[in-house]
Amino acid sequence: MITLHGAEGVVAEGQACAALPAHGTWLDLDDPSEAETALAEAVTGLAVPSRAALSEVQNSRRLNRRRDAFYLSTPMVAFRDDDLTLRPLGFVLTPERLLTIRFQPLAAFDTVKARQAERDGPASSVETFLALIEELVDRMADTLETTSDELDSLSTRIFTFDTSANGKARRDAAAPKRRDLALRRLLRAIGRRGKALAKLRASLLGLGRILPYVAGEAEGWLKPEEKARFESLRLDVSSLDEFETRLSETVQFLLDATLGLINMEQNNTFRVLTVVSVVGIPPTLMASVYGMNFKHMPELDWAWGYPYGLAVIVASALVPAVYFKLKGWF
Numbered sequence: 001m002i003t004l005h006g007a008e009g010v011v012a013e014g015q016a017c018a019a020l021p022a023h024g025t026w027l028d029l030d031d032p033s034e035a036e037t038a039l040a041e042a043v044t045g046l047a048v049p050s051r052a053a054l055s056e057v058q059n060s061r062r063l064n065r066r067r068d069a070f071y072l073s074t075p076m077v078a079f080r081d082d083d084l085t086l087r088p089l090g091f092v093l094t095p096e097r098l099l100t101i102r103f104q105p106l107a108a109f110d111t112v113k114a115r116q117a118e119r120d121g122p123a124s125s126v127e128t129f130l131a132l133i134e135e136l137v138d139r140m141a142d143t144l145e146t147t148s149d150e151l152d153s154l155s156t157r158i159f160t161f162d163t164s165a166n167g168k169a170r171r172d173a174a175a176p177k178r179r180d181l182a183l184r185r186l187l188r189a190i191g192r193r194g195k196a197l198a199k200l201r202a203s204l205l206g207l208g209r210i211l212p213y214v215a216g217e218a219e220g221w222l223k224p225e226e227k228a229r230f231e232s233l234r235l236d237v238s239s240l241d242e243f244e245t246r247l248s249e250t251v252q253f254l255l256d257a258t259l260g261l262i263n264m265e266q267n268n269t270f271r272v273l274t275v276v277s278v279v280g281i282p283p284t285l286m287a288s289v290y291g292m293n294f295k296h297m298p299e300l301d302w303a304w305g306y307p308y309g310l311a312v313i314v315a316s317a318l319v320p321a322v323y324f325k326l327k328g329w330f
Helices: 014-018 034-044 107-116 125-159 168-173 176-217 224-290 305-326
Strands: 002-006 009-013 024-030 063-066 069-076 087-093 098-102
Touching: 002 014, 002 034, 002 107, 009 014, 014 034, 024 034, 024 107, 024 125, 063 176, 069 176, 087 125, 087 176, 098 125, 107 125, 125 176, 125 224, 176 224, 224 305
Parallel strands: 024 098
Antiparallel strands: 002 009, 002 024, 063 069, 069 087, 087 098
8 A cells, every 4th residue: 555645634645645745755655566566666756665665674785775776674562562563664765755665554643644644743754754763763662661561470479389379279270280380380481572672772772773874875855953862772772772671681580580480399299209208118028028838927817817918018008198298308
């Protein structure tokens, strides 16, 4: 889909964009077809990079200048829990025009489009470009704040894993299957947050490279207030990058803590198996002794020999069981 926007909001859509009025400063290509790409190139005289070109990772490919046109690209997330896929986002910026090439819906774009219809909305290509970056940065900040709250909640669940329940609830939670399921859920939740942070970091790095590049290369045709906005955005991205780093460290810490709980659960299982095997050895030994086929065994002539043998076997099992119980092994 191709739409043309300006100081009055939506100027034209589809083939109507062929008539490019002066106040139509922003041409937005949302998952464009070949025909729409050709139309954008025809009316602007600018080359529209393909999705493959926007997906390249070399810095020279993501940031380059052709005369007065800046060709910029960065991976971008959609800021939705059900879609964490990184897709390329491209900008072609000139003093007169801004082209955006994207392959997913972004709420930041809808917000800027609504602002353009207002009296004091962004009018020029640079103002629109800055407004888009500001909205993207704001959404990254909101997502990081939400992720921070979610990690705090996960931290509470992990470090109160054995103490949050009481009475019957604790006994139910002590069931191996329930504990195993709870730990699996914790691991999946931590993994989802870690994956989301990795995607956000890629987007932050992309924007963090674009801002100083454009501010430095386009210094000649930027207004003083626009330069100040570029610097403010650069500082915002830098602070978000530091915040994301701390959250990634928290994710690793919670992952280590959860794996520690899993190791403790495994140790408990092996401890129970050890106790069972040790408790079972003395009865086996006693049964083996009285199962030997010797002719002269005093107990064979006793009237109470059989109950005596059973009592010895039971006692040989109870003694180590009581001992391990007193030691707190189970």
